Amino acid sequence: MTATVAAADRTVPADERTMSAAEYETWAAEVRRLADERGAVVLAHNYQVPEIQDVAHFTGDSLYLSRVAAETDAREIVFCGVHFMAETAKILSPDKTVLLPDHAAGCSLADSITAEQLREWKAEHPGAVVVSYVNTTAAVKAETDICCTSSNAADVVRSIPADQGILFLPDQFLGAHVKRVTGRSNISIWAGECHVHAGISPADVRSQIAAHPDAEILVHPECGCTTSVLDLVSHGDLPADRTRVLSTGGMVTAAAASTAGQVLVATEIGILHQLRSLNSTTEFIPMNARAACRYMKMITPAKLLHTLRTGEGAIDVDPQTAARARRAVEAMIAIGEPGRGGE
Numbered sequence: 001m002t003a004t005v006a007a008a009d010r011t012v013p014a015d016e017r018t019m020s021a022a023e024y025e026t027w028a029a030e031v032r033r034l035a036d037e038r039g040a041v042v043l044a045h046n047y048q049v050p051e052i053q054d055v056a057h058f059t060g061d062s063l064y065l066s067r068v069a070a071e072t073d074a075r076e077i078v079f080c081g082v083h084f085m086a087e088t089a090k091i092l093s094p095d096k097t098v099l100l101p102d103h104a105a106g107c108s109l110a111d112s113i114t115a116e117q118l119r120e121w122k123a124e125h126p127g128a129v130v131v132s133y134v135n136t137t138a139a140v141k142a143e144t145d146i147c148c149t150s151s152n153a154a155d156v157v158r159s160i161p162a163d164q165g166i167l168f169l170p171d172q173f174l175g176a177h178v179k180r181v182t183g184r185s186n187i188s189i190w191a192g193e194c195h196v197h198a199g200i201s202p203a204d205v206r207s208q209i210a211a212h213p214d215a216e217i218l219v220h221p222e223c224g225c226t227t228s229v230l231d232l233v234s235h236g237d238l239p240a241d242r243t244r245v246l247s248t249g250g251m252v253t254a255a256a257a258s259t260a261g262q263v264l265v266a267t268e269i270g271i272l273h274q275l276r277s278l279n280s281t282t283e284f285i286p287m288n289a290r291a292a293c294r295y296m297k298m299i300t301p302a303k304l305l306h307t308l309r310t311g312e313g314a315i316d317v318d319p320q321t322a323a324r325a326r327r328a329v330e331a332m333i334a335i336g337e338p339g340r341g342g343e
């Protein structure tokens, strides 16, 4: 099922799968049987391959999945996503076993800052409040005052007294977006980026908008194109009422409700499967069809099955690091509903 719409309400575009219908049914039946046998819940990120999104008990963005993980009665969580996401699930559910089908599934954004680099940055800015996007390692979260998602980042920043400096990390595009919408000047932004989102360029935006002049536009704030899209909106070159900057969760909700003929989507292309499943009358078009995350695609149907058969791939977070990281995540939750924000 998805986070917002029951499975029964979805029309799965089976042609997006690489398996035949018969292969999918056989594989999916085995996945569900093994999950039941293990007492496991299978969680899938929106950027996973279609088969995994469809077979999972829950599909959504990273923070939503972590909250599902914390609330489930299941003994074991099989996390189909990247390493920092499985770590976050473990941080919030320290007593559960969290399995990641391939530990090499990393994240270029999370890897753009280490805990050591953050400690050095903090030493240069004594007294500053550290705000970290959820796309960070457990060790970086442990050095953080408060986490944020892409949907609540502005609220998190507004919750910090105006005269206090802020270190925002690791995503420069999300940081620039937050700085713009809050009008805050005392924010230092780490120059990190996700190679997939940064690869969606202003040139892609211009050519796709020219080819689809009536389309609605959904943009994830990590995209390198966000600044140029917002510039085009402020100069009246794009209709403000048809252009929205949304988290992946926000995109899923907007897509389900859309009555537009065409929607241009600027984020990792895996999410198109969710959007098309939820709304078969709108055409969802990627802003850049090559925007695929190789780390997300490392979790294959075969690896998921292997994990369920063997129980291999447990995620371990040192309890002290986990406790410090948990404080940063809980500080965010205390500010308000994080929604289905983040990646």
Ligand code: SF4
Residues within 6 Å of the ligand: 082, 106, 107, 108, 109, 110, 135, 194, 195, 196, 197, 268, 293, 294, 295, 296, 343
């Ligand atoms: S799409 Fe980018 S931010 Fe997301 S997991 Fe892949 S590398 Fe990381």
